[in-house]
Amino acid sequence: MTLIHKSAAELAALIASGEVSAVEVSRAHLDRIAEVDEQVGAFLHVAEDAALAQARAVDARRAAGEELGPLAGVPIAHKDVFATTDMPTTCGSKILEGWRPPYDATVTRRLREAGLVILGKTNMDEFAMGSSTENSAFGPSRNPWDLSRVPGGSSGGSSAAVAAFEAPLSTGTDTGGSIRQPAAVTGLVGMKPTYGGSSRYGVVAFASSLDTPGPFARNVLDAALLHAVFSGHDPRDSTSIDAPVPPVVEAARQASVEGLRVGVVNEFSGEGYQPGVLARFHEACALLEEFGAKVVEVSCPSFRYAMPAYYLIAPSECSSNLARFDAMRFGLRVGDDGTRSAEEVMALTRAAGFGPEVKRRIMIGTYALSSGYYDAYYGQAQKVRTLITRDFTAAFEQVDVLISPTTPTTAFPIGERADDPMAMYLADLCTIPANLAGNAAISVPCGLADEDGMPVGLQIMAPVLGDDRCYRVGAALEAAYRDRWGGSLLEKAPAF
Numbered sequence: 060m061t062l063i064h065k066s067a068a069e070l071a072a073l074i075a076s077g078e079v080s081a082v083e084v085s086r087a088h089l090d091r092i093a094e095v096d097e098q099v100g101a102f103l104h105v106a107e108d109a110a111l112a113q114a115r116a117v118d119a120r121r122a123a124g125e126e127l128g129p130l131a132g133v134p135i136a137h138k139d140v141f142a143t144t145d146m147p148t149t150c151g152s153k154i155l156e157g158w159r160p161p162y163d164a165t166v167t168r169r170l171r172e173a174g175l176v177i178l179g180k181t182n183m184d185e186f187a188m189g190s191s192t193e194n195s196a197f198g199p200s201r202n203p204w205d206l207s208r209v210p211g212g213s214s215g216g217s218s219a220a221v222a223a224f225e226a227p228l229s230t231g232t233d234t235g236g237s238i239r240q241p242a243a244v245t246g247l248v249g250m251k252p253t254y255g256g257s258s259r260y261g262v263v264a265f266a267s268s269l270d271t272p273g274p275f276a277r278n279v280l281d282a283a284l285l286h287a288v289f290s291g292h293d294p295r296d297s298t299s300i301d302a303p304v305p306p307v308v309e310a311a312r313q314a315s316v317e318g319l320r321v322g323v324v325n326e327f328s329g330e331g332y333q334p335g336v337l338a339r340f341h342e343a344c345a346l347l348e349e350f351g352a353k354v355v356e357v358s359c360p361s362f363r364y365a366m367p368a369y370y371l372i373a374p375s376e377c378s379s380n381l382a383r384f385d386a387m388r389f390g391l392r393v394g395d396d397g398t399r400s401a402e403e404v405m406a407l408t409r410a411a412g413f414g415p416e417v418k419r420r421i422m423i424g425t426y427a428l429s430s431g432y433y434d435a436y437y438g439q440a441q442k443v444r445t446l447i448t449r450d451f452t453a454a455f456e457q458v459d460v461l462i463s464p465t466t467p468t469t470a471f472p473i474g475e476r477a478d479d480p481m482a483m484y485l486a487d488l489c490t491i492p493a494n495l496a497g498n499a500a501i502s503v504p505c506g507l508a509d510e511d512g513m514p515v516g517l518q519i520m521a522p523v524l525g526d527d528r529c530y531r532v533g534a535a536l537e538a539a540y541r542d543r544w545g546g547s548l549l550e551k552a553p554a555f
C-alpha cells in the first residue's frame with residue numbers, strides 16, 4: 060500500500076514513530092494532486108511551498124523530541140470557505156477573487172496548531188449554495204467514482220479530494236447537508252457536528268443559524284480524530300457551545316450498537332427514492348439488528364416541511380450576510396472610473412460578481428424578509444423550525460439515534476440538474492432537518508447502488524451534543540461492512 064492509500068491514523072503513527080517523515084507524506088499527496096487534479100478539479104489553490112514548510116516544522120518538532128498531537132504531519136484539504144491568511148479565500152465566487160483574509164478562521168488555526176499540513180483550498184458551490192459544485196464560479200469538481208458525475212456539494216471539492224486519494228482528510232461546512240451529501244455520493248464519512256460544537260469564526264457566512272464546520276474522511280475513526288482536533292468552545296463565536304467536546308474518538312473506537320435503540324424515520328423512504336439507495340438502506344437496518352440494535356419505525360411528521368422552511372430561512376439569512384459584499388471592503392470592484400456613485404459601483408460589482416444561484420437566494424431572502432411578507436414567510440418558517448425540533452425531541456425520548464438514507468439518489472451526471480433548482484434542492488431532503496434543529500448527524504458509506512454502481516450513504520442523527528452516538532453507530536456499521544466487503548468501500552472505486 061502506498062502512502063496515499065493509508066488512513067490519517069496510520070499516517071500519523073508512521074510519522075510519530077519516524078518510519079516516514081511528514082515531508083514524504085506531503086510530497087506523496089502533492090504528487091497525487093499533480094497527477095489527477097486536472098481531471099478531478101478538487102482544488103482551487105494548491106499551496107505546495109506552505110505545505111512542505113509546515114511538514115518540515117513537524118519533522119523538526121519530532122526530531123527535537125517533542126510530543127506530537129494525534130494528527131501531526133497529516134495532510135488535509137481545506138474548504139475555500141475558511142479564512143486562511145497565507146492562501147486565497149474565494150468561497151467559489153468571483154466577488155472574492157484575489158482577496159486575502161487578514162486572519163485565520165478558528166478551524167484553520169486549530170489545524171495548524173495540531174500540526175496538520177494544509178495542502179490547499181478546495182472547490183465549492185459559490186458561498187456554499189448548491190449540491191454539486193456546479194455553482195462554483197471556477198467550474199465544477201468531478202466525482203472520482205465516475206468523472207461524468209458530480210461529487211455533491213457544496214463541499215464537493217473536499218469530498219472529491221479525499222475520494223481521489225489527494226488527501227486523507229478534508230474540511231467542510233454543512234448548512235443544509237453540504238458535508239453529509241457529498242460524503243454520501245463519493246463513498247466517504249462526513250460529519251455535521253452539533254450546531255455550535257465547531258466554530259464559525261472566520262467561516263464566510265451563508266446562513267449563520269445553520270452553518271456548521273465538520274470533517275470528511277475515508278473512515279469513521281479518522282473523521283472522529285479530525286472532529287476532536289478542530290471543534291470545541293471558541294469565545295470568538297457567539298453561538299459556540301461552552302461545553303466539552305463529546306467523546307467522539309472513544310465512541311469511534313467503541314464501535315458497538317449492542318442494546319441501542321435505532322429509529323427509522325418513516326418520512327424518509329419510499330416514493331422518489333432511487334431503488335438501489337433504498338435496498339442498501341434496508342440492508343443497513345437489517346445489519347444493525349443483527350449486531351444487537353433494536354430497530355423501530357419512528358414518525359417525524361414535520362420533517363416533510365423542512366425543505367420549504369429551509370429555503371426561506373437560509374436565503375433570508377444569506378440576503379443579510381451577503382450585503383457585506385459592497386465593492387468597497389473585499390475583492391472585486393467593477394466600474395469605479397471616477398464618474399459613478401458608490402451605489403452604482405456596488406450594483407455593477409454585485410451584478411458581475413455573484414452567480415445566478417446566489418442572486419436567486421438574495422432575491423428570495425429579501426422578499427421573505429420584506430415588510431408585509433415577513434410573517435407569512437420567514438415567521439412561518441421559524442414556526443416550522445420549532446415543530447421540527449419538537450419532532451426530534453419526541454423521537455429521542457423513544458430511540459437513541461435516528462437513521463435514514465443520506466440522499467434520495469446517488470451522484471447525478473454533471474449538468475443534469477444545473478438548470479433545475481428544485482431538482483438540485485431535493486438532494487438535501489433528508490439532511491436539512493438536523494440543520495434546522497441543530498442536531499449532530501453523520502453520513503457513512505453503506506454500499507453501492509445496483510443500478511449505477513455508485514456509493515450510497517446512510518445518515519445517523521443524534522441529539523444535540525450526542526455527536527459520539529453518530530460515531531459509535533457509524534463505526535459499528537463500518538466494521539460490519541469491512542467483514543462483508545473484505546475491506547473499505549473505496550477500494551472498489553473504479554476510476555482511481
Ligand code: GLN
Pocket residue numbers: 187188189190212213232233234235236237238265373484487
Ligand atoms: N444544498 C443546500 C443549499 O444549497 C445546502 C448547502 C449547504 O449545506 N451549504 O443550500
